[in-house]
Amino acid sequence: MAKRTGRLRHQLPHCYYEGYLEKRSFKDKTSRKLWTCLCGNSLFFFNDKRDSDYIEKVELSNFISLTDDNSLDRNLDAAKMTLQLKQEIIKLTAPNGEARELWKGFMYSIAELSVPSSLNLLPGQIHILKEALGKEKQRIHNATSSVSAATDDTSPYVNPLADMPVCYHEVNRLEAELLLERECLRGNLLLRPSGSGSFAVTTRQELGGPEYKHYRVTRKHKGGFTIDVEDPIPCETLHDVINFFIQKTDGVLIPLLFEKTYEKSISFIQSDKENGERSVQRASSSPIPPNVPPKPVKVSSPEPESVIEECIYLNDIPIEEEEEKTEDVTPSELVTELPKPPKKPLMPPVPMPRRIASSPALPLTANTASSTASRVRCNTNPMGETISELKAMLERKSKCLE
Known part of the structure; x- marks a missing residue:
């Protein structure tokens, strides 16, 4: 099939949905897998x-x-559908059932200007269909405004459906x-307004000298434009008009295009503090790297009170904490940390009775009586005796033992 003259993709209306579809009509001998875009209310097919x-x-x-077309296909995942128009019937095949439902939802929404409720779609997909429907209604409204502006005699030119070339x-x-x-170095073709709401294409070529030619472009009542030559050439938009001149x-x-210029450096106007004179200053070309903030340190949050209260028991010490404490403390520290016994009140010492060695019974004589008296006196207050008395007492004892 011969390649038809078409607009570039960026010149098409807004694309609502796109994907691969297999297309076949009665005039096509075989099915063709084409990249399909639903732009505006039309399907555009790309190789x-x-x-x-x-x-x-x-x-x-x-x-x-x-x-839906439920006939069998060699690709088990493929989902067929039949698009019926007034002039023809087109067979389309989507990659799978989900893609078919989406294509049906977009085509019904754009063709009938209402979101269908009989399709198996998710809530998010229905929301996308509503957004596409709103954009299509806005596009139709803009087109209606353009047609009314074209019929107004006071309007110098019409506002085309698409953006101006x-x-x-x-x-x-x-x-x-x-x-x-x-x-002349930028291009030799331009589009300009003409009288009675029409347009004109002006060209310039060299043949022994500059030659200028002007072509009238009029708008049709049913929509679209026509290049008024001996054999009128219909075009859908002004973009198609320009593309026709380029391709033929x-x-x-070459269209005359003006490239917009941009500044190569950053400049600013600053006034002098001394004399107030203003001058243009150029900013430094070396960018200053921004100060990187310090990396935040993670602060451990304190334990809640309920957790702390669970560990304040005298006889409930975790094993791990006890082992760590034992490893870190020296033996001397362990001794000092042992609990001290409670202090008792001080009591006077109880004197123990002194035991006197037993001796054989002796007859009571004057000497024995005196020795007994001295012994009693010695026992009662031995610390009060003098040294001489003690010696005498020892001598008497020895005599008595003899």
Whole structure:
């Protein structure tokens, strides 16, 4: 199939959903796996995901129904569906059943402007469908406003559905020629407004001298544009008009684009503190690395009171704590740490009776009586005797023993 003239992908309306689909219609001999994008109310088919321009387009304005096709396929996971339009019937195959349900939900929402309730979709998927439906309604509203502006005689030009091409310049015929001559190194084609709400394309080429040509572009009542030449050329948008000139001339015509300039350094205006004179200052080109804050230290939180109270028992010491305490303390410290016995009140010592060695009974004589008296006196108060008395007493004892 010949490749049709199409817009670049970034020039298409907002894309609501995209993915691979196998497409086959009655005019196609075999099925083709194409990258499909639902942009606006149309399906755009690309040979590959990375392609920038589409090869086929199917509008959902002629939508009738979208039903499941339960016929067997060699790929057991594949899910078929039949898209019925007013002019044709298209067979589509999604990679799996979940992808088929999503495609059906997006197509029904965009074609009928309502989220279907009969599909097996998750709440998050239904929310995405509602967002796409809101964007499509806003797009239709903008398109309606553009049509009403086009019918207004006071409007100098219409506002197209898509964004204006970058080579559009609000200049008249003479200004367009002067602009192309002055900026001949940038491009030789531009789009400009024309009278009665239409547009014009101005080109400049060299053939022994500059040659300028102007082409009228009018808007059709049913939508779209037409390049007014001997055989009128219909185009959907102004982007298609520019692309047609570029492709039909093999790239000889180049749109006139102005690249926006940006500053290469940071500058600022500062006033002198002494004389107040203001001047432009240039900031230092060497960036100062930001101060890295210190790494936060993790602080252990104190134990709750309930945990502490559980460990304050005299006879309940954990084994691990007891072992650690024993290892760290020296034997001398262990002795000092032993509990001391309670102090008792001091009592006077009890004198023990002295035992006197027994001696054989002797007859009581005068000498024995005196010795007995002296013995008694010695026992009663021995510390009060003098040394001489003690010696005499010892001599008497020895005599008595003899």
